[in-house]
Amino acid sequence: MKLVRRVQPTILTPKIWMNVLEEVTEIWSAWRRQKLPLYLFLAMCFNLVVSPLVLAADQKLSHTQSWALGLLGIVTVGLSVYLFFVMFVPERF
16 A cells, blocks of 8 residues: 655745745836837737738748738838828827
């Protein structure tokens, strides 16, 4: 008969909880300050939708080429929107 040893859950000390809370707060504030990684992530997720559409439009393209064309289209539209706002609302920038 094999004896199974029960593992007692470890109780974290208040000092460890404070360190964890500080790290989570730092990550949260860095996410609020830096929007570029969020925008890049959203663009890549949107490209998951656009890439099959580009591939379906022209069957001669490979998956890599359709991915690149979809990303190029997203960047072009994003740059166009940015320049539109810079031209018509220059005091904001």
